[in-house]
Amino acid sequence: MDVIISKVSKGIFAILPFLLLFWIFSFVYGFCAKIFYSVFGITNANLFITLLIFVLSLALLYYIGHLVDKNKEVLLIKVTEIIIGRIPLVKSIYSGIKEVLNIFSGKNKDGYLGVAYVDVGDIELVGFITKEEENMLWVFVPTTPNPTSGFVLRISKEKVRISDLTVSEGFKKIISLGVK
Known part of the structure; x- marks a missing residue:
């Protein structure tokens, strides 16, 4: 019986990375699909309007990135952080994620020497x-x-x-x- 449990647990650990990767991809796909379908729902499947919304979204993201690059506070992000900062469990998770992203993006150069x-x-x-x-x-x-x-x-x-x-x-x- 111990041999069977050992083999099954080894099999689970062997496929676990694939399952986690599949779960992450399915989550991202579902998120993107909801956005995509909501845009097509608003535009009644009009390709021109959909592409226009897509281009405007990219331009907005570029502008927000430009403001962040220039160290200017984006009002929407600041308000969102204030709201998140008042929720106890969410605040700690958000601050941890933000710190890790800042480290990987190179924004936190003062934090690590x-x-x-x-x-x-x-x-x-x-x-x-x-x-x-x-x-x-x-x-x-x-x-x-x-x-x-x-x-x-x-x-x-x-x-x-x-x-x-x-x-x-x-x-x-x-x-x-x-x-x-």
């Missing part, structure tokens, strides 16, 4: 330098494959070797379990 390898005995840990003091560094060492948790080390500079990886490359290393 670089990727480093920390000597701990006979092993090296991958971490992110968050603050520099006199002869000490504060290094956040995330857990794998979920980098939202981890631990913070205050360690001497001699035990830290600066890496040439970018922050996004460091996160890719951690999330991919060192494969990429």
Whole structure:
């Protein structure tokens, strides 16, 4: 019986990445399909009006991106963040997602001073330098494959070797379990 359970659990873990990928794709497809069908419903399947709405949507997204790039507050985004900031559970999830996206987009360059390898005995840990003091560094060492948790080390500079990886490359290393 234990052999059967072991084989079944190994089979589940073997196909789990495919199932998760399928679930994510089906969610994104469903979301895009709802938008697409709502636009066609409004336009009565008129191709010209649909394309016009699509082009205007892209122009609006470009303009919002331009304002964000120039560090100007977009009123709609600011109001939405104020509303989300008042909902306890949603606020923590939103702020975590926003922080991770800011790191990957390169907007949070002040947050991390670089990727480093920390000597701990006979092993090296991958971490992110968050603050520099006199002869000490504060290094956040995330857990794998979920980098939202981890631990913070205050360690001497001699035990830290600066890496040439970018922050996004460091996160890719951690999330991919060192494969990429």
